[in-house]
Amino acid sequence: MRITDTSDLWWKNAVLYCLDVETFLDSDADGQGDFQGLSQRVDYLADLGVTCLWLMPFYPSPGVDDGYDISDFYAVDPDLGTFGDFVEFIRMARDRGMRVIIDLVVNHTSDQHPWFQSARASRDSPYRDWYVWADEPPADGPQGVTFPDKEVSLWQYDEVAGQYYLHRFYRSQPDLNVANPKVRDEIAKIILFWAALGVSGFRVDAVPFLIETLPSDKSQIPDPHEFLRHLRSLLNRRTGEAILLGEVNLTHEDQRKFFASPEGGGQELTMQFDFIGMQALYLAMARQDASPLIRAIADRPPISVENQWATFVRNHDELTLDKLTLGEREEVFRAFGPKPEMQLYGRGLRRRIPTMLKGDMQRIRMVYSLLLSLPGTPVLFYGEEIGMGENLAEDGRLAVRTPMQWTPEPGGGFTTADPAAIVRPFPKGAWSPKRVNVADQRDDPDSLYSFVRQLIRFYRECPELGWGTFSALESPDAAVFAHRSDWEDRSVIALHNLSPRAVTVTLTLDGVTKRTKLHDVLRPGITPVDAKGAFTIELDGYGYRWLRHQPDGTLPI
Numbered sequence: 117m118r119i120t121d122t123s124d125l126w127w128k129n130a131v132l133y134c135l136d137v138e139t140f141l142d143s144d145a146d147g148q149g150d151f152q153g154l155s156q157r158v159d160y161l162a163d164l165g166v167t168c169l170w171l172m173p174f175y176p177s178p179g180v181d182d183g184y185d186i187s188d189f190y191a192v193d194p195d196l197g198t199f200g201d202f203v204e205f206i207r208m209a210r211d212r213g214m215r216v217i218i219d220l221v222v223n224h225t226s227d228q229h230p231w232f233q234s235a236r237a238s239r240d241s242p243y244r245d246w247y248v249w250a251d252e253p254p255a256d257g258p259q260g261v262t263f264p265d266k267e268v269s270l271w272q273y274d275e276v277a278g279q280y281y282l283h284r285f286y287r288s289q290p291d292l293n294v295a296n297p298k299v300r301d302e303i304a305k306i307i308l309f310w311a312a313l314g315v316s317g318f319r320v321d322a323v324p325f326l327i328e329t330l331p332s333d334k335s336q337i338p339d340p341h342e343f344l345r346h347l348r349s350l351l352n353r354r355t356g357e358a359i360l361l362g363e364v365n366l367t368h369e370d371q372r373k374f375f376a377s378p379e380g381g382g383q384e385l386t387m388q389f390d391f392i393g394m395q396a397l398y399l400a401m402a403r404q405d406a407s408p409l410i411r412a413i414a415d416r417p418p419i420s421v422e423n424q425w426a427t428f429v430r431n432h433d434e435l436t437l438d439k440l441t442l443g444e445r446e447e448v449f450r451a452f453g454p455k456p457e458m459q460l461y462g463r464g465l466r467r468r469i470p471t472m473l474k475g476d477m478q479r480i481r482m483v484y485s486l487l488l489s490l491p492g493t494p495v496l497f498y499g500e501e502i503g504m505g506e507n508l509a510e511d512g513r514l515a516v517r518t519p520m521q522w523t524p525e526p527g528g529g530f531t532t533a534d535p536a537a538i539v540r541p542f543p544k545g546a547w548s549p550k551r552v553n554v555a556d557q558r559d560d561p562d563s564l565y566s567f568v569r570q571l572i573r574f575y576r577e578c579p580e581l582g583w584g585t586f587s588a589l590e591s592p593d594a595a596v597f598a599h600r601s602d603w604e605d606r607s608v609i610a611l612h613n614l615s616p617r618a619v620t621v622t623l624t625l626d627g628v629t630k631r632t633k634l635h636d637v638l639r640p641g642i643t644p645v646d647a648k649g650a651f652t653i654e655l656d657g658y659g660y661r662w663l664r665h666q667p668d669g670t671l672p673i
């Protein structure tokens with residue numbers, strides 16, 4: 117593998133940034149973000165150093181699930197702009213060296229979608245079989261209900277249709293019937309349509325639900341994974357660089373079959389989010405004990421060189437803790453969100469990191485240092501770079517989807533509209549735009565923004581992190597997460613102290629030579645290593661260090 121290969125498989129050491137056009141920048145003072153506003157911030161994003169933008173859904177939608185209920189897959193929501201604005205934005209991002217991926221939400225449509233309107237109206241509709249119907253509600257639910265605050269079953273009786281239909285999410289999001297080849301063809305067409313407009317791939321929503329039909333369904337897809345392989349090869353025939361980044365919140369073992377087919381031959385998803393690693397990270401932080409995180413990363417199934425894990429510490433949904441045991445989940449709740457209003461669906465948190473960590477800047481920095489040094493490709497959620505908080509007065513998951521805070525002004529530099537017209541109110545007090553904003557942090561070398569920007573730069577300069585092989589280093593102190601990533605002849609060693617105590621640890625490296633020296637990455641400094649590979653590191657409370665070495669002892673840069 118050569119350094120030049122890192123640009124072919126660009127996603128292996130990309131830095132992704134997820135944003136919602138609606139909450140990023142409002143260019144026409146109507147209180148809601150739009151593509152023209154986003155285009156004005158392309159240079160900001162390029163300067164931050166992110167290399168790929170992930171846009172949350174921007175399609176026409178009644179907005180019951182904040183745009184994840186789509187009523188036209190082939191259009192841009194007119195409130196957000198035109199096709200022209202979309203294409204101009206893509207062109208501009210590419211010019212500044214950034215790729216764009218978009219949300220592909222095809223497990224379901226909105227109930228307002230013309231396909232569903234036609235399907236429900238008549239059993240003879242050509243679209244009837246595009247959805248999943250039953251005369252009697254199968255005895256599935258409430259098991260598997262995703263939003264238990266609003267739904268009690270996966271099946272909803274439709275008066276017009278005279279039958280029940282399947283919905284994995286809200287009842288206004290009827291599931292498409294992928295067992296129908298016409299539906300599968302249409303999904304392929306949607307993907308190829310957007311690829312033709314210049315996107316570099318898709319974040320694929322709810323993949324297991326998309327391809328796996330329920331046992332109670334009448335019709336079944338012959339081979340659900342074949343469908344994914346088909347989509348991937350079709351996409352890559354049109355656009356070699358395009359990726360599928362899947363939301364597959366399953367165990368690591370179950371995620372394995374979504375990367376490559378077990379029989380070999382044919383790829384499915386290019387990347388998958390590491391939900392297990394993310395949950396283990398929170399448990400490790402709550403316990404101030406690195407072992408859950410070490411176990412989770414070590415437990416990732418091996419993946420092929422083209423595949424990659426997407427790491428994250430926050431996304432646009434509740435911070436799900438669904439794969440922890442009840443006891444473990446309670447530990448995380450106690451540490452980071454003890455009040456009922458901070459929790460959601462009994463399984464997750466609706467807070468952002470700075471509030472969960474009570475504004476402790478050293479600890480917040482440690483978390484981002486950890487995220488950017490974990491093996492994989494980091495995904496940031498907008499506003500994380502400046503330490504935005506949430507607004508718990510907002511409903512459910514919307515608490516963490518407040519507008520981007522650009523300036524200290526009342527409209528946060530997001531909009532000049534009347535505050536009453538703003539798409540979603542900002543957090544108040546210590547987390548308001550007055551206290552947390554880009555303008556104040558951008559020129560301050562000691563700000564969180566400057567720190568995150570530097571971490572991104574260092575992550576990009578250390579291909580070992582995205583491409584390397586992970587191994588944990590044995591630490592005498594359980595609070596220290598110490599790992600190395602080896603790639604070609606180089607390594608990065610990262611140490612993170614999950615506790616508030618200052619610690620000094622002596623660790624041992626394999627494969628050292630007489631000339632091995634460890635060069636600090638985040639600041640100047642050299643740590644000697646003895647002939648047996650031992651080296652000693654001091655870490656402040658919540659301290660972090662990245663160290664890099666090359667076997668010939670030369671200075672890595």
Ligand code: NOJ
Nearest residue numbers: 181184221285321322433
């Ligand atoms: C997963 C998305 O992340 C979430 O926001 C959405 O509500 C559901 N899928 C349904 O599309």
